[in-house]
Amino acid sequence: MRQPWLVRPGTIRLLWVIFLLVLALTVLASLFTEVHARFRLDGSFAFNAWYGFLSCIAMVLVAKLLGRLLHRKDNYYDRD
Amino acid sequence: MTGISAMPPGLLLILGALLLPLFGLRMRAALVLGLPLLTLALIWQVPDGISLRVPFLEYELEPVSGDRLSRLFGTIFAIMAFAGGLFALNRARIVELVAALISAGSAIGVAFAGDLITLVAFWELLALSSTLLVWSAMTDQSYRAGMRYLVIHLLGGVVLLIGVIGHVADTGSLTFTAMALDSPAHWLMLAGFLMNAGAPPLSAWLSDAYPEASPTGMVFLSAFTTKTAVYVLLRGFPGADILIFIGLYMIFYGIVYALLENDMRRILAYSIVNQVGFMLCGIGIGTELSLNGAAAHAFAHIIYKALLLMSAGSVLYMTGKRKCTDLGGLFRSMPLTTICGIIGALSISAFPLTSGFISKSMISQAAADETMAVTWLLLTAGSAGVFLHAGIKFPWFVFFQKDSGLRPPDPPLNMRLAMILCALLCIAIGIWPAPLYAILPFPVDYVPYTRTHVVAMLQLLLFSGLAFFIMLPYLQRTLTITLDWDWFYRWLGPRVIKRMSQVLSRWHVQSRSGFLRQLGNLFGTLFLYHGPQGILARTWATGSMVLWVVILLGIYLVAYYY
Numbered sequence: 001m002r003q004p005w006l007v008r009p010g011t012i013r014l015l016w017v018i019f020l021l022v023l024a025l026t027v028l029a030s031l032f033t034e035v036h037a038r039f040r041l042d043g044s045f046a047f048n049a050w051y052g053f054l055s056c057i058a059m060v061l062v063a064k065l066l067g068r069l070l071h072r073k074d075n076y077y078d079r080d
Numbered sequence: 081m082t083g084i085s086a087m088p089p090g091l092l093l094i095l096g097a098l099l100l101p102l103f104g105l106r107m108r109a110a111l112v113l114g115l116p117l118l119t120l121a122l123i124w125q126v127p128d129g130i131s132l133r134v135p136f137l138e139y140e141l142e143p144v145s146g147d148r149l150s151r152l153f154g155t156i157f158a159i160m161a162f163a164g165g166l167f168a169l170n171r172a173r174i175v176e177l178v179a180a181l182i183s184a185g186s187a188i189g190v191a192f193a194g195d196l197i198t199l200v201a202f203w204e205l206l207a208l209s210s211t212l213l214v215w216s217a218m219t220d221q222s223y224r225a226g227m228r229y230l231v232i233h234l235l236g237g238v239v240l241l242i243g244v245i246g247h248v249a250d251t252g253s254l255t256f257t258a259m260a261l262d263s264p265a266h267w268l269m270l271a272g273f274l275m276n277a278g279a280p281p282l283s284a285w286l287s288d289a290y291p292e293a294s295p296t297g298m299v300f301l302s303a304f305t306t307k308t309a310v311y312v313l314l315r316g317f318p319g320a321d322i323l324i325f326i327g328l329y330m331i332f333y334g335i336v337y338a339l340l341e342n343d344m345r346r347i348l349a350y351s352i353v354n355q356v357g358f359m360l361c362g363i364g365i366g367t368e369l370s371l372n373g374a375a376a377h378a379f380a381h382i383i384y385k386a387l388l389l390m391s392a393g394s395v396l397y398m399t400g401k402r403k404c405t406d407l408g409g410l411f412r413s414m415p416l417t418t419i420c421g422i423i424g425a426l427s428i429s430a431f432p433l434t435s436g437f438i439s440k441s442m443i444s445q446a447a448a449d450e451t452m453a454v455t456w457l458l459l460t461a462g463s464a465g466v467f468l469h470a471g472i473k474f475p476w477f478v479f480f481q482k483d484s485g486l487r488p489p490d491p492p493l494n495m496r497l498a499m500i501l502c503a504l505l506c507i508a509i510g511i512w513p514a515p516l517y518a519i520l521p522f523p524v525d526y527v528p529y530t531r532t533h534v535v536a537m538l539q540l541l542l543f544s545g546l547a548f549f550i551m552l553p554y555l556q557r558t559l560t561i562t563l564d565w566d567w568f569y570r571w572l573g574p575r576v577i578k579r580m581s582q583v584l585s586r587w588h589v590q591s592r593s594g595f596l597r598q599l600g601n602l603f604g605t606l607f608l609y610h611g612p613q614g615i616l617a618r619t620w621a622t623g624s625m626v627l628w629v630v631i632l633l634g635i636y637l638v639a640y641y642y
Contacts, residue, residue: 004412007483023546026539033532039453048460048539055461056468056547059332063339064554070563074342074403077561077570 023049086132088143089122089154089192090202093161093185097178109169112177116161119188123154130194139254145194149375149521153191153311156379157184159505160303160386167390167498168296171397176216180300183209187304191311195254196244199312203240203276207233210305213297214289222292228570229289232275232282233305240272259316270317277309277360278353279326280333284566286353287337291345291402295393298345302352302389303382310359310378314521319366327364328458330357335465339555340562342404344392344478348385351428351470354462355381361459362443365450368522373442375520380435380509384427387502388474391421394495395478398488404557409483416490418479420499427506429471429541430463435509437537438516438528445526463537464544471541472548477557 005011027046037043041051096115100108126146134141161184168177186209189202207230214226246265248254259266278286290301317323334354338347355377362374394417395410396402411418423434430436440463447456490496509516517524548555609616 006411019542019545023542026535026542029535030539033535035532038448038451039456041453041457046539048536049543051460052464052540053543053547055464056544057551059335059461059465059468060339060547060551060554063336066336067340067560067562071340071558071560072563074559074561
């Protein structure tokens with residue numbers, strides 16, 4: 001059976017290209033918006049882009065670490 | 081004031097709900113859809129100020145007391161009762177519909193309660209009807225989860241009641257108004273409120289109980305309990321600094337636990353805690369902008385969270401599966417559910433043109449205006465994390481990722497209509513925020529759509545999306561749950577009690593047998609001397625008696641002689 005258009009490898013490659021282009025555009029757009037920096041950090045170039053990216057990576061890693069400590073089989077409470 | 085405006089709007093829903101079982105399917109449908117609309121009309125008839133006073137013991141109750149904040153929350157609760165009723169129509173058990181309308185009515189009752197006794201009464205009714213909603217799934221798991229839910233909420237209710245009694249004893253006033261954290265009574269009231277908000281450490285009830293409700297039941301549950309808590313905190317403790325810290329904890333707790341979770345509805349349950357965290361931050365910051373933001377966010381959140389849960393509920397209803405490991409690729413056969421789920425996901429992530437964008441940004445803006453740098457940075461990271469755990473993770477794992485081979489169709493008409501209604505509301509509020517801004521508690525002087533803000537939000541969210549796909553190998557789902565504070569009362573507590581009862585019963589057996597042995601010895605000795613054959617129990621002859629008397633008299637005589 002033919003796969004739907006959305007999940008064909010060619011489409012996925014296309015979507016990635018579009019996604020990366022849009023990302024580049026949003027970063028470029030910050031050249032054309034005036035930033036109302038209220039703190040030192042948020043005045044840096046494309047602050048939301050790098051800050052969002054890094055904080056997400058950090059959250060996934062923290063979750064991963066916590067998971068090692070706190071993960072149990074999903075029938076943990078039902079065993080007895 | 082008398083007449084229609086003096087009728088507590090919530091009472092209409094509660095009394096109407098009790099009539100539901102008396103009618104057939106058609107009339108029942110008319111009631112389930114009609115009662116919330118009628119209630120909505122009543123809510124907008126309530127004038128500012130107290131419109132009903134009822135003497136009770138030596139107090140005077142004020143069950144109907146209206147202002148902008150009451151009307152805002154009453155409105156969204158009524159809208160939610162309508163949308164949830166539409167979704168559940170003909171699909172849910174009758175007990176579930178009754179419980180849902182009663183909990184909506186109790187939430188509206190709390191929103192219009194002018195005094196603390198009325199508030200506590202509706203508060204407890206909300207806890208009971210919510211428990212019934214969990215139970216109406218009629219499974220073993222839902223029974224036990226509902227029990228745990230009930231225990232926590234009755235505890236919260238008692239803590240609140242003690243606080244209220246203390247407050248009345250301290251001040252002599254029953255009026256529910258803004259309070260400072262200056263007495264133990266007020267701290268207890270805050271604790272009681274926070275327990276319903278899903279604040280730490282007792283937050284696990286939410287992700288424990290809600291996902292055990294029926295596909296339609298969780299849609300109702302998500303709306304009333306936590307948002308009633310947001311309402312009472314908005315009215316009772318605006319500007320309490322501690323709420324900022326609690327809110328920030330809840331934001332990151334929700335994100336991390338949702339990232340670790342495999343059950344799609346539990347992911348959404350954790351994200352309720354996360355979203356309520358944003359609202360608590362707004363309440364804690366305490367400026368007009370942030371309080372408006374918290375109220376607007378509660379309003380927007382109820383709709384998009386209902387939409388997300390409707391889409392998850394449709395998947396569960398059609399497939400009977402709720403684990404991400406069993407799902408995937410459903411966009412092929414459930415296009416409408418997929419699109420509505422994505423609209424809900426974009427709204428919760430505060431994408432421009434959706435309702436989350438125009439509400440959540442007010443809270444961040446307020447933090448920035450107050451130059452709370454750390455709070456602002458954490459709120460921004462939290463916004464990125466929302467996209468990560470709810471905005472992408474939920475739709476990705478349910479509707480895309482791998483092909484699970486499941487090909488369920490979209491759900492029945494009424495469920496589809498309910499999803500379309502909520503999706504339209506999410507977008508309408510996002511594009512046209514003015515009507516919502518007009519009914520917020522304070523006048524709004526905030527423009528969400530500036531070029532800077534839109535670009536900043538797009539950067540934040542799209543780069544979070546990039547991070548998600550880069551980190552995808554770390555996010556693959558496993559058949560696991562994540563331990564939470566409820567481990568203490570679900571695992572440790574029962575084991576401690578079991579161990580204690582073992583030790584105690586062994587000690588009891590040992591000490592009892594020792595005691596019985598001692599007692600046996602005592603009786604043996606007594607029996608030896610006093611028993612039928614005992615030396616002291618022998619029958620004595622009269623002669624020996626006389627002999628002893630003679631001897632005694634003789635001794636007496638001798639003693640007297642000297």
